[in-house]
Amino acid sequence: MTDPITAVLLRAAELTASGRARKAVELLGPVVAAHPHHAEAWGRLAAARLDAGDAGGALDAATRALALGVDAAWAHRVAALALSELGRHGEAAVAAREAVRAKPGEWRCQVTLAEVLAAAPEGDDAEAAGAARRAGELAPDEPRPYEVLGDIALRGGDRGTAEWAYRKALRLDPDADHARRNLARLTRQRSRRLSWRFPGRPSGRFSRRLPRGLSRRRGAPAAPTGAPPLGAERVLWRLLVRLAGVLAAGTLLLVLAGQSASGRWLGWGGIALLAVLAAVTVRTVGRVPRGGLRPVARLVRRRPMLALGTALLGAALLVTAGWTVAVVAGMATVQPLVPAGLCALLAMAVSVPGRLVLRHRRARGPAG
Structure with a gap:
């Protein structure tokens, strides 16, 4: 028979995954109040608060969960993301590196390191891109590392790498909205540059120079071969x-x-x-x-x-x-x-x- 606390934690996880993080926070509040030494409850609360936009509360809960013995790599990841949202980018990088040190073979830790480094105003794009690439090597079927790599390349002005990474993410998950939006934006920018360079000839033979995998209709990415269309x-x-x-x-x-x-x-x-x-x-x-x-x-x-x-x-x-x-x-x-x-x-x-x-x-x- 399922333990009552376990049932509540499972329900909170479902709420958080379905986008109802605030409901999960309300559900977990009484649990941590009644069981202040329950590490997993604090961990679930940290994740729910982070998804609900309460970065400060997420950091406090993750710190408490870490002190109670929850998985160190996971707690450091949540803390790193919370610190990054709070603008404490140096501390976020330290926490993300601690997560990588705890589990160097976990792709999510590498992605977290890439995200917090990329979010810093003066972050190390080379290190961030390296972490994203390592995450892609550890989890070749996950789209998120390639979305992050695309964001880093886009910020650094490397449009070719950004387009490649976004297309890779879309091949892995045709419903990756973030990659689709950014790829469409890159396509529109490319079309505007071509129109400026070749006035009076915005379409025709120049439109055929768009890279493969990009649709010529409204700048939307086309579906990979053999896959259903995007969306x-x-x-x-x-x-x-x-x-x-x-x-x-x-x-x-x-x-x-x-x-x-x-x-x-x-x-x-x-x-x-x-x-x-x-x-x-x-x-x-x-x-x-x-x-x-x-x-x-x-x-x-x-x-x-x-x-x-x-x-x-x-x-x-x-x-x-x-x-x-x-x-x-x-x-x-x-x-x-x-x-x-x-x-x-x-x-x-x-x-x-x-x-x-x-x-x-x-x-x-x-x-x-």
Whole structure:
């Protein structure tokens, strides 16, 4: 049976990973008050406070956790990040080096050292870049070291290395928003320089000089070969949530209206509902880059929850559309809308947690 404190710590870790760090702080406050010598509780509180923006509180909690015997490398990492946010860059570098010294083979320690050195106004970019590269060697499948390396190179004016690092991060994680934004900014800057150097010829043969992997549409990065387009999965989840919500609410309203309205007016209501669903689809899918919908079938096959939600939503849409046609033709019942609404609700029940998992699947654990 799970210990009550352990259950609270696990719940706090889930809240922190899902972006609700303040809730985690509120949950952990009574625990550390009742058990002031519980090292892991102080460690979780330090991570939650750091994510909540309370750098001073995070530093105090990490110091307390370290004194109580929590993992030294982890405590030094949290302390280094907190000190960096407080502007105490020298102390942050010392704490980050202590973390590396405690666990030289841990990639997160190397990334922390690179981050705090890069954040210092007069930081050593060479040492920071070296730490980021070592982190990439220790964890070749993690995008974060390459994002940090790209930031360091960008600050030093090395645009070639920055672009390479951001593209590498995106190949590892197509949803790495930080790398995508910075790469898009670099592409826009490159386009402006070309336009200035070659006035009157902003496109054409000069646009073909953009590096491979960069889209020519709005400066957005293109998807790596064989991978779904950047943001396509996120857009699909968002579309599923919106369509399921609209369809569930619309069918409920039509069922209620069917208690008094005639079949003709219900038919107009069904047509209006289908028009709203079409408008939502067009608006949401418009955010996918050109050609980005081609691998959707492959993407859905790789995500069972996405496939289930899509199937439920498709069934609800088919029933609703068939009912609308039947009502326009003279049928006067709303019975088919009940299973359609239930399917829409089930699709929403699947899509909401699925979208949250996608949003936070790369979130860093509080003690990891």
